[in-house]
Amino acid sequence: MSAEEQHTKSLVRETIYAATVYLDDQRWNDWIDQCDEDFKYSVVTYSPEVRKDLSYLILSRKEMHPYFDLLPKHNSDHSPLRRHASIYTVDVSADGKTAEAVTSFIMTQEMIDGISAPLYAGENRLYLTGKYYDKFRINGESVKFTERVARVYTRRFDKGTHWVF
Amino acid sequence: MPARNHKQWTAKPDLELGEWVDSRIYSDEEIFEEELEKLWKKSWIALCHESELPEPYDFRTAIIAREPIIIVRGPDNKIRAFLNVCPHRGMTIERRPSGSFAPAQPSGNPKHMTCLFHAWQFDMKGNCVDIPRQKEGYQDRLDKSSQGLRALRCEVKYGGFVWVCLDDHTEFNVETWTAGAMDCIKDSIDAEPLELIHYHKAIIDCNYKLWHDTNSEFYHDYMHYHNRITGFNDEYFQRECSAFDNGHVNVGTFTVNYEEYDVAEDRGTLSFPNLPPDNWYMVDMFPGLNFNLRGSVVRMDLMTPLSANQVMIEFRGFGLKSDSAEDRAHRIQHHNSIWGPLGRNLHEDLIGVAGQGVTMTPKSEPRRILHGRHEGAYIHDEIGMRHFYETWGKKMDRLPSDPEQKYRPGKVVGPEMPPAKGLSTFAGKVA
Numbered sequence: 001m002s003a004e005e006q007h008t009k010s011l012v013r014e015t016i017y018a019a020t021v022y023l024d025d026q027r028w029n030d031w032i033d034q035c036d037e038d039f040k041y042s043v044v045t046y047s048p049e050v051r052k053d054l055s056y057l058i059l060s061r062k063e064m065h066p067y068f069d070l071l072p073k074h075n076s077d078h079s080p081l082r083r084h085a086s087i088y089t090v091d092v093s094a095d096g097k098t099a100e101a102v103t104s105f106i107m108t109q110e111m112i113d114g115i116s117a118p119l120y121a122g123e124n125r126l127y128l129t130g131k132y133y134d135k136f137r138i139n140g141e142s143v144k145f146t147e148r149v150a151r152v153y154t155r156r157f158d159k160g161t162h163w164v165f
Numbered sequence: 166m167p168a169r170n171h172k173q174w175t176a177k178p179d180l181e182l183g184e185w186v187d188s189r190i191y192s193d194e195e196i197f198e199e200e201l202e203k204l205w206k207k208s209w210i211a212l213c214h215e216s217e218l219p220e221p222y223d224f225r226t227a228i229i230a231r232e233p234i235i236i237v238r239g240p241d242n243k244i245r246a247f248l249n250v251c252p253h254r255g256m257t258i259e260r261r262p263s264g265s266f267a268p269a270q271p272s273g274n275p276k277h278m279t280c281l282f283h284a285w286q287f288d289m290k291g292n293c294v295d296i297p298r299q300k301e302g303y304q305d306r307l308d309k310s311s312q313g314l315r316a317l318r319c320e321v322k323y324g325g326f327v328w329v330c331l332d333d334h335t336e337f338n339v340e341t342w343t344a345g346a347m348d349c350i351k352d353s354i355d356a357e358p359l360e361l362i363h364y365h366k367a368i369i370d371c372n373y374k375l376w377h378d379t380n381s382e383f384y385h386d387y388m389h390y391h392n393r394i395t396g397f398n399d400e401y402f403q404r405e406c407s408a409f410d411n412g413h414v415n416v417g418t419f420t421v422n423y424e425e426y427d428v429a430e431d432r433g434t435l436s437f438p439n440l441p442p443d444n445w446y447m448v449d450m451f452p453g454l455n456f457n458l459r460g461s462v463v464r465m466d467l468m469t470p471l472s473a474n475q476v477m478i479e480f481r482g483f484g485l486k487s488d489s490a491e492d493r494a495h496r497i498q499h500h501n502s503i504w505g506p507l508g509r510n511l512h513e514d515l516i517g518v519a520g521q522g523v524t525m526t527p528k529s530e531p532r533r534i535l536h537g538r539h540e541g542a543y544i545h546d547e548i549g550m551r552h553f554y555e556t557w558g559k560k561m562d563r564l565p566s567d568p569e570q571k572y573r574p575g576k577v578v579g580p581e582m583p584p585a586k587g588l589s590t591f592a593g594k595v596a
């Protein structure tokens with residue numbers, strides 16, 4: 001592997017981990033800034049209950065701002081969701097202009113709305129498991145997401161889903 | 166009145182009988198067991214959709230009142246339902262939520278339901294077709310012809326939903342059971358085949374009726390920013406609630422202003438057949454099933470009560486089988502924006518009932534739960550819940566407002582009055 005490819009891979013890794021921090025901290029605008037104009041975000045799953053591939057959310061870059069801006073107007077569970085992510089693979093294209101990465105992640109929910117506070121408040125629960133399939137555009141030192149497919153292995157969602165995956 | 170002491174708090178409210186219930190109906194374990202027997206085992210329940218079993222030998226499993234059920238499509242394309250119970254020693258015949266019996270199983274032949282324990286095999290009509298070493302063990306005392314599965318009443322009806330009733334002797338078929346409540350959406354969902362486009366579920370620590378109540382009252386629009394912003398016009402307040410026999414209710418249509426909500430797409434061009442663009446009907450079927458036709462998508466909620474204080478809710482979405490890939494994608498988007506797990510409304514509804522579940526745990530102090538709003542049977546009238554609990558009272562022979570007493574009729578319908586005006590000045594409208 002060339003030093004250049006090595007360097008690009010580490011830029012991609014940093015980008016993914018930074019996105020994880022932004023999403024954990026609900027810094028939606030910082031997360032959106034990491035995405036290129038043609039970015040597409042989706043949450044998909046395969047449901048053995050109905051033996052079908054399902055899509056739970058699709059957002060373009062353009063739709064992301066209003067989606068997140070409206071959040072404070074909705075009633076949401078106060079329990080934050082956080083990710084534990086491990087990047088499994090990063091593949092950089094031969095011309096070094098694009099890359100793809102696969103990241104395994106789990107999400108935990110820090111219970112705050114403890115059903116009747118403070119019954120469950122303070123504990124953490126496993127919320128979901130999944131993999132991010134990410135695509136990037138690379139321009140020198142700049143790495144931008146062009147696609148994120150969050151493939152989740154969870155189909156039971158009790159509450160808390162306003163804080164996207 | 167300032168905050169109340171115990172006596173005031175538990176006193177009879179200044180409302181008429183039928184306009185409130187006692188919280189024990191949502192928390193008492195004995196009442197819950199009785200509901201399973203008197204309501205859930207006597208009702209027709211739509212357990213899944215025919216598109217979940219598209220091919221012969223496909224199956225789907227479900228539960229009504231703790232009874233495990235298997236639904237299969239036979240080689241004759243007929244859909245049948247059985248108890249998912251092996252007549253030998255009571256093993257569950259099929260453990261998966263869905264699949265196909267076409268391929269062989271580790272202990273069974275292709276095209277058979279096989280109990281893996283001792284490999285008794287059944288065909289898609291529920292006949293027992295093989296008992297290993299029958300002669301050696303049972304000699305002439307027991308023959309496989311007497312060991313068929315327990316067949317259940319099953320009908321495919323209204324847009325291809327698969328309805329099952331545990332009561333062999335029910336006086337109803339699906340049509341007479343629904344008693345006209347499905348008529349408002351029938352022509353739209355029966356016009357051409359539907360196909361499942363969405364599935365997810367929740368398990369909430371609350372009584373199943375609380376979810377059903379949420380589906381049948383619209384006064385909780387105040388919880389949903391989306392509803393306030395896209396509705397709350399004069400037309401919205403003209404939506405009528407209608408009551409039908411057997412405890413069912415539906416809510417009439419109006420035109421939703423999706424453009425008011427920043428990330429919503431107009432659903433007009435993809436509206437269901439025989440439905441004016443962007444119209445919205447809701448049907449609440451007793452005792453815990455709901456159909457919701459919102460322009461371009463049908464949603465169906467199926468409740469499976471697990472205990473007095475726990476319910477599984479399965480959320481399904483449907484489009485048209487004939488959809489192009491592009492139309493399908495739009496329909497899924499429409500569905501998900503409000504009702505998907507990451508949608509704007511569903512999660513709020515779940516917060517609502519989870520919060521009610523906390524205040525109504527088994528043995529908690531009995532309280533009054535009010536549903537006494539009269540608004541001329543228009544949208545924020547709580548007539549849907551009142552009608553449900555009248556039927557509940559009759560079928561249970563208990564008084565909903567004091568479940569230790571026998572049923573006597575309460576007030577369901579209020580005085581006639583004109584619909585309210587749209588609340589265009591509501592705070593939610595202000596950006």
Ligand code: FES
Binds near residue numbers: 281283
């Ligand atoms: S329990 Fe099913 S074959 Fe024995």
Ligand SMILES: [Fe+2]
Binds near residue numbers: 385389510514
């Ligand atoms: Fe709601």
